[in-house]
Amino acid sequence: MKKSLFLYLLILAVLMNVFTYMYYSKKATSEETRFKVSNTKLKDSLNAVASKLSEANYFSLENNENAQNYFDNANAEKLIAYEKLIPFVKEKLMDANENPAGNPYIGMDKIGEQKFIINKVKILNHRWIIADYSDGEYWGESLIKYFINDDETVSFENFQTLLYQK
Incomplete structure (x- = not known):
């Protein structure tokens, strides 16, 4: 068992x-x-x-070789690297937010008590910037031309502005 x-x-x-x-x-x-x-x-x-x-990102300076080549001048002293140019241009555009009347490159005057400031910026190519702006109540977008001057400063010009309905 x-x-x-x-x-x-x-x-x-x-x-x-x-x-x-x-x-x-x-x-x-x-x-x-x-x-x-x-x-x-x-x-x-x-x-x-x-x-x-x-x-x-098709429309961006980082991916547009033709726009990048615009900054490669025949004069080697004036060569501008687009990798350094992008943050430089964004910084100069955002510095204009300090204006008491609002950012002048938006193309909009104050509607209420708050001023319009740029929130977000995208550099499209060697000439155009698209920017998102608001005053806390109203929102819009602006198409801005930019130019790199010979003295390596940046100048901006508002081309078109769009303000969304509330």
């Missing part, structure tokens, strides 16, 4: 080990398959986002 009990326990132990082994091996392959599928989906969505970002 003792031998048959040990035999039954041994068979039970072997069966438990076989079932446990099969469970964990199938679980591992199932997880591996699931991770491959989710990894593929993530790569696809990352590629889609990268494509949308590339499309959105």
Whole structure:
């Protein structure tokens, strides 16, 4: 009786080990398959986002080689790196927000108590800037021309302004 009990326990132990082994091996392959599928989906969505970002940045000085070449003059002393130009131009445009009457390059006078200031700027090419502005209540966008002068200063000129309805 003792031998048959040990035999039954041994068979039970072997069966438990076989079932446990099969469970964990199938679980591992199932997880591996699931991770491959989710990894593929993530790569696809990352590629889609990268494509949308590339499309959105089509009109920008960083991606426009013709506009970048505009700053490569024949005179090597006057070479302006667009990587340094972008923050310089943005800073000069944002410095005009300190004006008590509001930023003069927006093309809008004060409507209420608050002045209009530029919130966000994007340099489109070697000549155009688009800017988002607000006074806290009204919002709008402005298209601004900019020029790099010979003395390496920047001058701005408002071209078009749009004020959204409240």
